[in-house]
Amino acid sequence: MQTLRNFWRLAGPFWASEQRYPALLLLVATVLMTLCMVGVNILTNFWNLHFYNALQALDYAGFILGSVQFIALQIATAVFTVAAFHFQQKLTLRWRRWATHNLLAQWLGNQRYQKLKLTETDVDNPDQRIAEDIDLFIIKSLKLSLGLLTSVVSLFSFLHILWQASALVSVPFAGEAIVISGLLVWIALVYAVLGTGVAFWLGRALPRLNFMQQRREADFRFALMRLRENADSVAQYQGEAVENARFTQRLDAALENFWALVKKQKLIMGYSTFYLRSATVIPMFIMAPQFFAGMFPLGRLTQVSAAFGEVHAAIAYLVEVFPELSEWKSVIDRLIGFQERLDTVEVQSQVVAGQQTEGLQINDLDIWLPNGRSLLKGFNLSLKPGDSLLISAPSGCGKSTFIRTVTGLWPHARGSASYDRERTLTLSQKPYLPLGSLREALWYPSPPDHDSDTALHLAMQQVGLQHLGDQLDQEHDWAQILSVGEQQRCAFVRALLARPAVLFLDEASSALDATNEARCYQLLKQTLPDTILISVGHNTSLERFHWQVLELQRETQWVHRTVRQTT
Structure with a gap:
């Protein structure tokens, strides 16, 4: 009985959906064809009676009549079998979709x-x-x-x-x-x-x-x-x-x-x-x-x-x-x-997700691991348009978890975080390049804007990807073709094209040499002067591109300090 209950739990939503009427018609047609095949089997059973009686009685006319009837029964069987298969497969197609x-x-x-x-x-x-x-x-x-x-x-x-x-x-x-x-x-x-x-x-x-x-x-x-x-x-x-x-x-x-x-x-x-x-x-x-x-x-x-x-x-x-x-x-x-x-699965974070058009505000933020170990307690942060924050700590201390928490991906947290969530972009350490053309990968997750080709080529040139300019419409598995450094520069192109209000960079330049890293961050500061930057990184050289630093000094002891911008 449990299996039947589970079956209906899986099948019930389809038969209660907007597809139920055409699906019911297909099901009824399939059942009718199936019943017709049963009817042919019943007729075949009576055919056995008359045909073999004719054989036993050496009735040649009855034998000929039975042979004709047999052919007609087989034709009917074939027609109803094909029809039942047709309707059943159409129902399968609709249900599976x-x-x-x-x-x-x-x-x-x-x-x-x-x-x-x-x-x-x-x-x-x-x-x-x-x-x-x-x-x-x-x-x-x-x-x-x-x-x-x-x-x-x-x-x-x-x-x-x-x-x-x-x-x-x-x-x-x-x-x-x-x-x-x-x-x-x-x-x-x-x-x-x-x-x-x-x-x-x-x-x-x-x-x-x-x-x-x-x-x-x-x-x-x-x-x-x-x-x-x-x-x-x-x-x-x-x-x-x-x-x-x-x-x-x-x-x-x-x-x-x-x-x-x-x-x-x-x-x-x-x-x-x-x-x-x-x-x-x-x-x-x-x-x-x-x-x-x-x-x-x-x-x-x-x-x-x-x-x-x-x-x-x-x-x-x-x-x-x-x-x-x-x-x-x-x-x-x-x-x-x-x-x-x-x-x-816990889909809703306990962090209150606020929406505001300007700036970023975090209040009373607590973060912990599934085993209960605390990563951050009572953290507060206020950033204005154009501000920037660098999160610096050894690996495994919760830097990426902080970004997941603020963006609503980490459920083991409480507090509140408000910013313009409709104009937010996150660049990860290993960028995701979807299957398709390079143009689609660079515009991801937005659809390609062919009217902005000039801006696209300019951004590619600025980050050092101009050699890929003639391959924008070629479809490949770009994650296997481009180096990790090239993939990270593709992600910076996305940021330049999207112009987000808040940009999270989760070790987004870890595969870049110092020159390319500085060039990409300088581009962000110059091209997106009103964008709030929150970066995760190990390199102290990143401090010069950020106003503030959140640094782990001891376990769960974070120091939030302001640094002087030198660029």
């Missing part, structure tokens, strides 16, 4: 993607949850639910045939032939229930193994992706042997779990194959004495045998789809786990 956009909106909303990384270390491979698990969830849900519908309809459709046929079967008892009402139905029911119970017992470990397989496969792919992203660093360290050992370890873990999964699947496959195939001969053995006694013709025997198979298959549906059912459950578990992380 909505579900993916919805989960992406939650993941990106309130910057949960970043806060999950900071606070939820057990969230593995969110990219797989969004890209693969949603697709699997929808495909498996539709397939299993439509299969269940087909089984239920088939069960009640053929139950009547099988119940009537039970009257033809007599059981010898105390010298008399006893007719048990619905004997074939009860036999099919008992056989299916016992078979289903054994299948569930044999495959009870499959959901856990499927869950672990998806995780370990994703971990292996992620390790390969990390090498591609850091190819230069690995090559410089000559770390190929270490990386190969790490790949081997993750691959072995995936293959070990895969083989455990295969062993369970072999057991289930062998059992279900024998179990499902053996059902087809059970009614023949039961009805054989009466058939050979001439109490009913061959057509009746084949019709009852086919009806028994349909009823048994309907009741034993869960046995046939148990491997898929276990995979469906593991997909739901992965998605619901990810959804719960998104729902429970």
Whole structure:
């Protein structure tokens, strides 16, 4: 029941969304086509009766008529199968588009993607949850639910045939032939229930193994992706042997779990194959004495045998789809786990986020780590347009955390911070360069402004990137092409183009030599005279570009001092 509740928690929002009406139409069309296929199966069952009776009676005209009917039934089956597939795939497409956009909106909303990384270390491979698990969830849900519908309809459709046929079967008892009402139905029911119970017992470990397989496969792919992203660093360290050992370890873990999964699947496959195939001969053995006694013709025997198979298959549906059912459950578990992380991650900082058009004001700011260790207590700061602050401290003392706190990304803090949040930009130590053209990367996160090409080329020339001016519209993975220093200068171009009211620089010039660093900061001071600069850095040479310095002297003891600007 918990799995069904989790299923509806994932599926319910789609069926309550603005997409519900077209989705319902597609679902109804799919169900109608499925029911039509069941109808064709019922007609085929009666075709068995007349066709094999014609064979037994050596009725050639009946044989020809039956052959024509058979062709018509197969054409109908093909038409309804294709139509059902068409409507089901259109529904899958619509559902997947909505579900993916919805989960992406939650993941990106309130910057949960970043806060999950900071606070939820057990969230593995969110990219797989969004890209693969949603697709699997929808495909498996539709397939299993439509299969269940087909089984239920088939069960009640053929139950009547099988119940009537039970009257033809007599059981010898105390010298008399006893007719048990619905004997074939009860036999099919008992056989299916016992078979289903054994299948569930044999495959009870499959959901856990499927869950672990998806995780370990994703971990292996992620390790390969990390090498591609850091190819230069690995090559410089000559770390190929270490990386190969790490790949081997993750691959072995995936293959070990895969083989455990295969062993369970072999057991289930062998059992279900024998179990499902053996059902087809059970009614023949039961009805054989009466058939050979001439109490009913061959057509009746084949019709009852086919009806028994349909009823048994309907009741034993869960046995046939148990491997898929276990995979469906593991997909739901992965998605619901990810959804719960998104729902429970602390998205709102305790720092009151104020909005003001000029200046920056911080009051009573406290910052601490998740383990409770304090980084900053009762800090106050007031900056006017054009002011600048340098935060200086050894690594690991909370400099970057200070910027995350002021910008609302760090949840373990309290106080208030007010500034023009609509005109704010943060330059990090390793700038993000999105896939696409260099022009898009330089304007990120704003869309490119082709009317400002003159300003763009000027800014590139000022920071020393004029050699890239003829490559603005080329699409590459620029993070792999440009050096870290060039990437940081790209970030300074962004700042010059965006002209923010408040600019945070989190070791944004750490890869630049002293000359280029001074040139970039000088450009900021000259081009953006009213912009508030808050920088994190280790180099004391940065002090000359800032009015104030926040410096850590002892643990949690920060000194806020004013320095004389020399430029």
